[in-house]
Amino acid sequence: MFSPILALHIPDGFLSVPVSLIGWALTIGIIFLALRQTRDQLGERQIPLMGVLAAFIFAAQMINFPVAGGTSGHLLGGVLASILLGPWAAVLVMTSVVAVQALLFQDGGLLVLGFNIFNMGILNAFIGYAVYSAAQRVLGSSRISLIVGAAVGAWLGVQLAALATALQLAISGTSPLNIALPAMVGVHALIGVGEALITVGALLFIRQTRPDLLGEPARSATRGTALVAAGLVIALAVTLISPLADPNPDGLERVAEDQGFIETAQSAPYEILPDYTVPFISDQALTTIAAGVIGVLIVAGISFAVARVNRRASEST
Amino acid sequence: MGFAFQERYQAGDSPLHLLDARVKVVATLLLILGIVLTPQFAWPAYPLIWALLAGLSIIGGIGIGRLARTATLALPFTLAAITLLFTTPGSPLVQVLGLTITDAGLGRFLAIVLKSWLAVQAALLLAMTTHFTDLLWALNSLRLPATLIAIISFMYRYLFTLREETERLLRARASRMAASPTGRAGGSLAWRARVAGGMVGNLFLRSYERSERVYAAMLARGYKGQLRTLNAPPLSRRAVLLGAVPVAILLLIELVALIWWR
Known part of the structure; x- marks a missing residue:
């Protein structure tokens, strides 16, 4: 069966080497930030708490429920973890989960592990958390705001993970974007509903039994969160738009030539997918995208540092 | 399973x-x-x-x-x-x-x-x-962040305990609901999801409280926030x-x- 969890664990061979390396660079940077943040926040409790909760997410992925027609819904867990623990701790928990899946069970590749962690543990966690905390601010910390925030956050988190996966496959030349994007996002629109239902169910249970665990996460847990979430969204948007907006006519012209040549060469009476060669998968597009992502990261890093210095200054006065 | x-x-x-x-x-x-x-x-x-x-x-x-x-x-x-x-x-x-x-x-x-x-x-x-512990030891001596490796080795230690915990939860659910011979699932979708969600929440609380007990036991044994490992042989x-x-x-x-x- 085509398990929905498997659909996001990219195996080796499906991403090109430059794309894999970009993934590692992004992920390593964020893991280091997360290690620092959680150490400040949790101190010596960091290792046992994160370790046991990573095992929890792994085990919770086993719990499923029948949806319809033999398919079943189950959990990816990134958004649940970030709502319960804050996004930085969730990054570490999900990093451990995805790394163990790759190292111990070969679910997802090793060379592409960087982007697998990024999609399922970082993007997912931060976006879900950003939506959830926005709902808490707007609607207050009521039952309704918990349901709305967690459901939308969980659904959107899965969607963005799928979108990012499709994008990485397309940039690697493995799957054309105009097919991969609707396919991945379409399938995960449904999977996301299962994720949302189960996340809300879990949170409602915890709210009833241990409401203290769902209290306002400590201020220290959330610092920089909005910034990172915004940075990730901008990075995604830039990645999506930049190659399409590239006004360079050479690439387009060449593809048009290729297309013309192909059509005369094939002389097929009908071809269903005549335009489905993706015009922008070339080294040039890759560099544009890489530059965009790196640029966004640098800006995010600088603003993060500035915010830190500012806070120090305001604390000392 | x-x-x-x-x-x-x-x-x-x-x-x-x-x-x-x-x-x-x-x-x-x-x-x-x-x-x-x-x-x-x-x-x-x-x-x-x-x-x-x-x-x-x-x-x-x-x-x-x-x-x-x-x-x-x-x-x-x-x-x-x-x-x-x-x-x-x-x-x-x-x-x-x-x-x-x-x-x-x-x-x-x-x-x-x-x-x-x-x-x-x-x-x-x-x-x-x-063996996975050797693998983690190798990653540790290859200069991966020690804290991350410590978290993963903790995860590995409790992975199979929590799997068994989950299997008990699943078995309990299976014995509560009498499966119909047609294989059709009972209840509304939201109700089924609520049950599964409750199980996840339950598992979270058990895991969270387990981590607190583990941490207390570690403190009692002199834990100072870092795991100690033997030096890597050349x-x-x-x-x-x-x-x-x-x-x-x-x-x-x-x-x-x-x-x-x-």
């Missing part, structure tokens, strides 16, 4: 098992890198790489067939690349359901599937001949040389592929 939750490690004392785990980790990553970088249409390279991995599996006492079969677990993902068959410009081969499969498309698709299959075999060789030259052999063979295959078969 139908869940891939079995450890792949096969106890043994083959030369592959006894090789320094640090060497194995680095060699595996290099092998996977080499496999992914193989020129797409260098067809003779693929059976040669497979022969290399098969040879290693014999040395490791795993068996060619078993390794090859287990490595098919990543194959469902090939759905993601299947559109290449139709969308790559090239001369048409066959028509399927009104879609034209081109020769270049078939080539690109096959290359991706083969590379992925070979890379999974390389990763499996590592997992099957190296890397023997023999181990490095042994690990370099498969990498050198792959490099040779890749060079030949680059020069003659591309």
Whole structure:
């Protein structure tokens, strides 16, 4: 069966080497930030708490429920973890989960592990958390705001993970974007509903039994969160738009030539997918995208540092 | 349960098992890198790489067939690349359901599937001949963040405990609901999701409280926030040389592929 969890664990061979390396660079940077943040926040409790909760997410992925027609819904867990623990701790928990899946069970590749962690543990966690905390601010910390925030956050988190996966496959030349994007996002629109239902169910249970665990996460847990979430969204948007907006006519012209040549060469009476060669998968597009992502990261890093210095200054006065 | 939750490690004392785990980790990553970088249409390279991995599996006492079969677990993902068959410009081969499969498309698709299959075999060789604690120790001495490795080794320690906890929860649910002979699930979708969500929440609380007990027990034993490990023994030259052999063979295959078969 085509398990929905498997659909996001990219195996080796499906991403090109430059794309894999970009993934590692992004992920390593964020893991280091997360290690620092959680150490400040949790101190010596960091290792046992994160370790046991990573095992929890792994085990919770086993719990499923029948949806319809033999398919079943189950959990990816990134958004649940970030709502319960804050996004930085969730990054570490999900990093451990995805790394163990790759190292111990070969679910997802090793060379592409960087982007697998990024999609399922970082993007997912931060976006879900950003939506959830926005709902808490707007609607207050009521039952309704918990349901709305967690459901939308969980659904959107899965969607963005799928979108990012499709994008990485397309940039690697493995799957054309105009097919991969609707396919991945379409399938995960449904999977996301299962994720949302189960996340809300879990949170409602915890709210009833241990409401203290769902209290306002400590201020220290959330610092920089909005910034990172915004940075990730901008990075995604830039990645999506930049190659399409590239006004360079050479690439387009060449593809048009290729297309013309192909059509005369094939002389097929009908071809269903005549335009489905993706015009922008070339080294040039890759560099544009890489530059965009790196640029966004640098800006995010600088603003993060500035915010830190500012806070120090305001604390000392 | 139908869940891939079995450890792949096969106890043994083959030369592959006894090789320094640090060497194995680095060699595996290099092998996977080499496999992914193989020129797409260098067809003779693929059976040669497979022969290399098969040879290693014999040395490791795993068996060619078993390794090859287990490595098919990543194959469902090939759905993601299947559109290449139709969308790559090239001369048409066959028509399927009104879609034209081109020769270049078939080539690109096959290359991706083969590379992925070979890379999974390389990763499996590592997992099957190296105990997970040795693997983590190797990653630790290869300068991965110590805290992250400590978290992962904790996770590994409680993984199977929490799996059993989950199995008990699932068994309890199964015995509460009398399954209908038609196999139809009862209740509304929201109700079923609520039950599953409750189980996840339940599992979270049990895990959270377990982590508190574990932490208290660690404090009682003098835990100061860092796990202590023995110093890594020096890397023997023999181990490095042994690990370099498969990498050198792959490099040779890749060079030949680059020069003659591309």
